[in-house]
Amino acid sequence: EVQLVESGGGLIQPGGSLRLSCAASGFIVTSNYMSWVRQAPGKEPEWVSVFFPGGGTNYADSVKGRFTISRDISKSMLYLQMNSLRDDDTAVYYCARGGWSTYFDLWGRGTLVTVSS
Amino acid sequence: EVVLTQSPATLSLSPGERAALSCRASQSISTNLDWYQQRPGQAPRPLIYGASYRATGIPARFSGSGSGTDFTLTISSLEPEDFAVYYCQQRSHWITFGQGTRLEIK
Numbered sequence: 001e002v003q004l005v006e007s008g009g010g011l012i013q014p015g016g017s018l019r020l021s022c023a024a025s026g027f028i029v030t031s032n033y034m035s036w037v038r039q040a041p042g043k044e045p046e047w048v049s050v051f052f053p054g055g056g057t058n059y060a061d062s063v064k065g066r067f068t069i070s071r072d073i074s075k076s077m078l079y080l081q082m083n084s085l086r087d088d089d090t091a092v093y094y095c096a097r098g099g100w101s102t103y104f105d106l107w108g109r110g111t112l113v114t115v116s117s
Numbered sequence: 118e119v120v121l122t123q124s125p126a127t128l129s130l131s132p133g134e135r136a137a138l139s140c141r142a143s144q145s146i147s148t149n150l151d152w153y154q155q156r157p158g159q160a161p162r163p164l165i166y167g168a169s170y171r172a173t174g175i176p177a178r179f180s181g182s183g184s185g186t187d188f189t190l191t192i193s194s195l196e197p198e199d200f201a202v203y204y205c206q207q208r209s210h211w212i213t214f215g216q217g218t219r220l221e222i223k
Contacts, residue, residue: 044204044214044215044216044217045153045161045204045206045214046214047211047212047213047214050212060211094160094161099208099212100208100212101208102208103151103163103166103167103172103206103208104151104153104161104163104206105163105166105172105173107160107161107162108160109159109160110160
């Protein structure tokens, strides 16, 4: 089955770190753009980061320098390392196939990250 | 940054009626515009890509049109499951989403 499953969310204090994981199945991760998209409560989605098929990456200005996207080809996994977390990083984080030059054609169910003291 | 403005913010219609949702871009984005549906507690679901192409499994009652700065998502005859929030998203200059249109039952 073609699917994405996120994990790793939770409650974290401001300034803390968290790593999100996304398990991909049913397709080849390296052949696709893979993104993280987040959605704060009651707000529209916000693109966070993309991993290009060729290996490059890009980030939204709001997370640049704090978040790092990576992938493990052997495990078909995508990751998002989040450092120096702030209150406004609170959101449901979705793993999505696509981004940059292609639409998001496959989404996971999301994992909730709550940044609060 | 390309700002997408969706209108109306809320649209109240009855099942069987026709819905037209607008998305306007702050600069030309050609046809690099996609539409998503989101139901409560669920991830966004792709409906339309490239302004006018239906995504896999999307019923024919959904259609998209437009290019440049003005785009429209049309639902020809509303079904009960269509009442949800709809977002447009551009991928011409980085990636941004509109603020959404809530389609509610009248």
